[in-house]
Amino acid sequence: MRCPKEIVGLLLGLAGTLSVYLAPAVAHAEAILTGVNFVHPSLFSVADQNAAFAQMKIAGVRVIRFGMEDKEDENLDFIKRAYTQNIRVVLIFHGKYAPGAPVRPYRPKEFPGMWQGPPISSLDPGLSRIYFQQFIDKLDAAGVALAGIELENEINMAGNNPDFRLPGEGRLLGLDDLYHDPEGQQVAKGYLQYLKVLAALKDVRDRSKLSAHTPLLPTSLVDAGPEGAWPTPKNYDGVSAGATIAFFRANGVDRLVDAYNLHTYPWADGPGEKVSAIHRLRRLQQLVLPLCSPAGKPCWVTEWGFPNDSKSCPSDEKARSLLVPEMMEDFRQLTQEKRLAGLIYYSWLGEARFDVYRCGSLTKTGHLAIAPIPTH
Numbered sequence: 001m002r003c004p005k006e007i008v009g010l011l012l013g014l015a016g017t018l019s020v021y022l023a024p025a026v027a028h029a030e031a032i033l034t035g036v037n038f039v040h041p042s043l044f045s046v047a048d049q050n051a052a053f054a055q056m057k058i059a060g061v062r063v064i065r066f067g068m069e070d071k072e073d074e075n076l077d078f079i080k081r082a083y084t085q086n087i088r089v090v091l092i093f094h095g096k097y098a099p100g101a102p103v104r105p106y107r108p109k110e111f112p113g114m115w116q117g118p119p120i121s122s123l124d125p126g127l128s129r130i131y132f133q134q135f136i137d138k139l140d141a142a143g144v145a146l147a148g149i150e151l152e153n154e155i156n157m158a159g160n161n162p163d164f165r166l167p168g169e170g171r172l173l174g175l176d177d178l179y180h181d182p183e184g185q186q187v188a189k190g191y192l193q194y195l196k197v198l199a200a201l202k203d204v205r206d207r208s209k210l211s212a213h214t215p216l217l218p219t220s221l222v223d224a225g226p227e228g229a230w231p232t233p234k235n236y237d238g239v240s241a242g243a244t245i246a247f248f249r250a251n252g253v254d255r256l257v258d259a260y261n262l263h264t265y266p267w268a269d270g271p272g273e274k275v276s277a278i279h280r281l282r283r284l285q286q287l288v289l290p291l292c293s294p295a296g297k298p299c300w301v302t303e304w305g306f307p308n309d310s311k312s313c314p315s316d317e318k319a320r321s322l323l324v325p326e327m328m329e330d331f332r333q334l335t336q337e338k339r340l341a342g343l344i345y346y347s348w349l350g351e352a353r354f355d356v357y358r359c360g361s362l363t364k365t366g367h368l369a370i371a372p373i374p375t376h
Contacts, residue, residue: 039350065090090148096127104162120190129200145210158236163190168237175243215258223264263303271322292339300342313359
């Protein structure tokens, strides 16, 4: 899901479940832990956040994921309160930018979902390192170890990466475009700068007293479909997940990270129908199989889910009760192949269409989505 850099902070709650892959070896554990994103917790009172922690703990969620915002003291307090409930955090850091960097304005009428902010190519590795170090030092001093660390969110799409032009040409760029297309070359310039900041974050992580072995993930990548023109016309562009990882790998990302990081939202058509289930599985395999390898790097899927527009209580979960078990079986196969090391459902509370905590309790499909997945 797209989120502005300002609001990604508000997304204290991209908080989600995960497979805790607490070190590279965890991919070979008996099971991976699954959970659920809790979106926009900063929009809730501290009391409501604490109530959510208690609900998550009862449900078996042991890791949440959210993005940093400017209010660092509030971020730290949030992480510490979660930790007291035996809930650890996968933290999305956002880098700092060079002074005077240009800022893309937010124009919701012309470009909804294309958030304001500086281009990725304006990231400053030195300023970012200082920022990362100061916050990790505070976590160490508080006795808190992170469950995972990410840098940036969905920068292979125009929404979170102002290096893309607006309006765009309505296409998904490939690897060749990153080297030869004018827009692709600008995005590639940002990717290279991003990798410098990622290296600074790794160095800070490696020196942490408590989080030195916490897995480091690159930016989550959107599963946006095949390269070329969008099947449905759009006024923005992106880069495929495969092309982004190929470019990253050619420029040293495998020396920096412990896994790759994907977002995918499966089609919800034909619940319970065999043909639709096959189509969902094939789409997932087309994304995962070329990228996630037991011989190379496994992947985390840090966002996935199915919408449910029901506003009734109890919630009408008929469609999701068929879709979620089907997808969990698909994910189980990838887990057993050592391709999948973390799984985070979107969302717990705060993103109404995807929420699994409804009407004061966790839905049946929510219980299924956060159930442990055996690796054997």
